[in-house]
Amino acid sequence: MGNFIVSARKYRPTTFSDVVGQSAITTTLSNAISDKNLAQSFLFCGPRGVGKTTCARIFAKEINQFDSNENIADYSFNIFELDAASNNSVDDIRNLTDQVRIPPQIGKYKVYIIDEVHMLSQSAFNAFLKTLEEPPEHAKFILATTEKQKIIPTILSRCQIFDFKRIGLVEIVNHLHYVAEQEKINVEQDALHVIAQKSDGSLRDSLSILDRLSSFDDAITYQNVIDNLNILDHEYYFQLTKFILISDISNVLLLFNKILENGFDGHHFINGLATHFRDLLVSKDVETIVLLEKGEDLKKRYLSQSENCEQSFLLKGLDIFSKCDVQYKSSKNQQLLVELSLMKLCSIGVDVPKKKESDSIVLQQQDPKIEKEVTKSINEIKKQEIQNHNLPESEKKESVKSKQIIENKASLISISDLEKEEETKEQKQKEKKQSVFSNQELMDVWKGYVKKQKDEGKSNFAATLEMSKPTLLDDCKIQLQIANKSQEVVIEKEKIDLHEFLRNKLQHDNIEVVTKIQEKNDEDRIPYTNKDKYEQMTKENPNLNKLKKELGLDFDF
Numbered sequence: 407m408g409n410f411i412v413s414a415r416k417y418r419p420t421t422f423s424d425v426v427g428q429s430a431i432t433t434t435l436s437n438a439i440s441d442k443n444l445a446q447s448f449l450f451c452g453p454r455g456v457g458k459t460t461c462a463r464i465f466a467k468e469i470n471q472f473d474s475n476e477n478i479a480d481y482s483f484n485i486f487e488l489d490a491a492s493n494n495s496v497d498d499i500r501n502l503t504d505q506v507r508i509p510p511q512i513g514k515y516k517v518y519i520i521d522e523v524h525m526l527s528q529s530a531f532n533a534f535l536k537t538l539e540e541p542p543e544h545a546k547f548i549l550a551t552t553e554k555q556k557i558i559p560t561i562l563s564r565c566q567i568f569d570f571k572r573i574g575l576v577e578i579v580n581h582l583h584y585v586a587e588q589e590k591i592n593v594e595q596d597a598l599h600v601i602a603q604k605s606d607g608s609l610r611d612s613l614s615i616l617d618r619l620s621s622f623d624d625a626i627t628y629q630n631v632i633d634n635l636n637i638l639d640h641e642y643y644f645q646l647t648k649f650i651l652i653s654d655i656s657n658v659l660l661l662f663n664k665i666l667e668n669g670f671d672g673h674h675f676i677n678g679l680a681t682h683f684r685d686l687l688v689s690k691d692v693e694t695i696v697l698l699e700k701g702e703d704l705k706k707r708y709l710s711q712s713e714n715c716e717q718s719f720l721l722k723g724l725d726i727f728s729k730c731d732v733q734y735k736s737s738k739n740q741q742l743l744v745e746l747s748l749m750k751l752c753s754i755g756v757d758v759p760k761k762k763e764s765d766s767i768v769l770q771q772q773d774p775k776i777e778k779e780v781t782k783s784i785n786e787i788k789k790q791e792i793q794n795h796n797l798p799e800s801e802k803k804e805s806v807k808s809k810q811i812i813e814n815k816a817s818l819i820s821i822s823d824l825e826k827e828e829e830t831k832e833q834k835q836k837e838k839k840q841s842v843f844s845n846q847e848l849m850d851v852w853k854g855y856v857k858k859q860k861d862e863g864k865s866n867f868a869a870t871l872e873m874s875k876p877t878l879l880d881d882c883k884i885q886l887q888i889a890n891k892s893q894e895v896v897i898e899k900e901k902i903d904l905h906e907f908l909r910n911k912l913q914h915d916n917i918e919v920v921t922k923i924q925e926k927n928d929e930d931r932i933p934y935t936n937k938d939k940y941e942q943m944t945k946e947n948p949n950l951n952k953l954k955k956e957l958g959l960d961f962d963f
Contacts, residue, residue, distance in 0.1 A: 413585055413613040419460055422468070426581050426609055427573035428457050434568070435465055444469065445566040447538050447547040449523075451554040452570025455610030459521060461570075462548040466517035469546065484510050486518045490525045499530045503537045506545045515546050523549040524556035531558050538564050572607025575599070575699040581609060582616055586626075591616075593626040596701040600631045603699075638670055640704060643682035644711060650723075651714060653752045659745055672744045673734045680727035686712045687720045723751050843912045845878050851911045852876050855904065870896050874921075882916040884908070887924045894921050 419425045422432035438444055448465075450458040466485045488502060502518065510516045520526075526534070538547060538561065549565060551557060579598045586593045593616075601619070605612035619626045619634055632639050642665060649657045665675055688694040689705075689712035698705055730747040737743045852871070859868040870893050874886040888894055897904075901919060908917045944950045953959075 413589070413617050414455075414610045417585055417588075417613070419457070419464065422461070422464055425457050425461060425464070427577045428461065428570055431461065431568050431570060435461065436468075439465075439469055444546065446541050446545075447565045448549065449554070449557070449562065449565035449567045450548060450550045450570060451567065452552070453572055453607060454552055455605075455608030456570045456573055457609070458550040458570055459519065462517075462519045462550055465548065466515075466519065466546070469515050469517070470513035484513045484516050486516065488518065488520045489522060490520050491522045494526045494530055496527070496529045496533050499526070499533045503534070506537060506541060509542070509544045515544055517546045517548060519548045519550065521550045522552070523561075524551045524553045528558075531561060535560055535564070573609050574607075575602045578602040578605060578607075578609055578612050582612055585613065585616065589620070591620050591626060592624060594628050596628040596704055597626050597631045599699070599701045599704070600628065600635070600637060604635055604637065636669070638665065638675060638678050640682070640707075643679055644707060646679065647682065647686070647711060647715070650748070650751050651719075655749055655752045658748050658752060662745065662748060666741065672740050673731070676727055676730050676734065676744055676747065680724060680731070683720050683723045683727065686715050687717065687724070690715070690717060690720075719754055722754050726750050843914065847912065848876060848878055848884065851908060854911070855907050858907070859900075864900075867896055867900055876919075879920075882914055882918060884917065884919045886919060886921045888921050889924060891923065894923065897921055 422436050425432050448462075450462060452458055463485065470484055486502075486505070488498070506516070506518070508516075541547065547565075549557075549561075554562075554567075554569075579595075579602045582598045582601060583593075583595075585591075586598075597619075601612050601615050604615060615635070616626075619631060622634060623630055629639075631637070642661065646658060646661055649661065662675070666672065685698055685700070685708055688697040689708045695709075698708060700708065726747050730743060733743060734740055856868050856871045859865075859871065870888070874888050874893070874897075877885045877887070879885050886897065888897070897919075898921075904919055905917060908919070909915055940950075
């Protein structure tokens with residue numbers, strides 16, 4: 407058995423031109439080397455597997471090879487790598503700074519690469535600051551991290567920062583195709599697209615997936631990738647969308663149940679269906695078709711199905727999926743939540759039959775108040791007809807007139823009349839809510855609120871309210887005279903509850919309680935804090951200060 411080398415290591419770039427998807431950064435670094443315009447320290451940050459450490463190693467090698475007459479294959483002795491995840495103490499950084507003073511044996515620069523630098527402790531960062539700001543001329547530092555936000559600002563300000571981006575889908579697919587050709591792996595183009603999507607912009611992850619799948623079968627097919635990576639096949643989404651478009655709720659629910667039986671999660675499914683609708687949406691416009699990162703065969707299917715989908719339908723569907731996604735984790739019946747979302751989607755295009763023009767305005771509006779009035783009128787008519795059955799002819803004529811009046815009354819019921827009636831009721835209710843109250847009524851309600859606070863165990867708050875007498879300034883503003891700032895803080899914490907109680911009891915929505923600290927002479931001021939109490943005691947007995955001095959006491963107020 408030969409020694410197997412994973413593709414991520416075997417095909418790791420050795421020059422800047424080999425780096426995939428980071429052309430802006432590699433060009434900048436190459437120009438800095440050729441122009442001899444090198445900073446003392448660099449920070450490479452970005453997602454995993456996008457080339458941070460690779461670029462750091464290439465940079466470290468090329469700054470020594472540039473303008474050098476020495477024939478050396480590489481300068482590995484000049485490159486020092488430190489994993490900050492496991493070497494994050496102050497002692498580790500001190501050992502590093504001690505090595506920095508020693509110049510290189512060969513070449514011009516010694517390069518120190520610190521990976522996962524955000525894992526350094528706070529004290530280690532502080533120990534590193536001076537060296538990072540003013541290192542020897544032969545020393546260069548390259549810090550690499552996936553979490554830039556965890557690095558302290560004083561470190562960031564001393565570094566030249568390069569933000570690595572996620573690698574594009576097309577670039578990953580092209581590189582995977584190149585590796586597959588080199589390794590003589592038979593792979594379908596659609597399979598490469600699925601691998602690239604699964605890697606989420608990480609070239610290293612995509613190569614690891616390719617290695618894994620190459621061990622499964624001689625040929626990597628689309629179906630092999632779907633089965634091994636536990637991915638929902640696009641066929642499910644195409645079929646489901648077809649059922650939704652014809653409002654076939656039964657088949658939609660059956661297909662969703664089949665997906666659950668195959669071991670897929672409902673949350674994963676609803677997000678996948680949302681992505682499918684998004685892809686259909688971008689397929690409808692020639693300008694946005696470039697956003698559809700799929701294989702050629704799959705792209706044709708999206709273009710075909712998008713022709714049967716209205717843009718408004720897709721937008722409503724995306725809105726439904728978004729709400730379902732937010733509610734999913736908090737839902738107690740997650741399967742039902744997804745099923746309801748699917749049924750809502752099926753009902754988007756269903757037309758509700760319109761009512762006939764001859765239907766009364768009452769029935770068209772479906773207003774429960776109007777229906778109640780109509781029902782009442784009809785019952786009166788029926789009751790009158792029963793009573794009229796045994797009446798003399800003369801009285802029957804009179805009853806018919808009454809019946810016509812009732813019928814006319816029912817037919818004259820309009821929404822505007824009921825709305826006006828409702829507005830009148832609301833206005834009366836509002837006027838009632840703004841009723842004026844007296845000082846005595848205020849005091850009675852105030853005592854009731856104090857008792858309520860005592861019953862609820864808020865004795866401190868209740869005592870504060872008892873000491874403060876409320877005064878009615880105008881019809882809605884109540885002023886409290888309080889002794890100090892501490893009492894004001896206590897009242898402020900409970901002011902919302904106090905307002906609600908007073909407004910309900912006194913039938914006034916605009917009641918507001920304001921506090922005013924009462925100014926007192928020093929003689930009348932009540933000691934509240936420990937310091938105030940001590941000063942009061944020393945006034946009454948001056949010998950306390952003498953005793954404090956003799957005993958060497960120090961009170962922390």
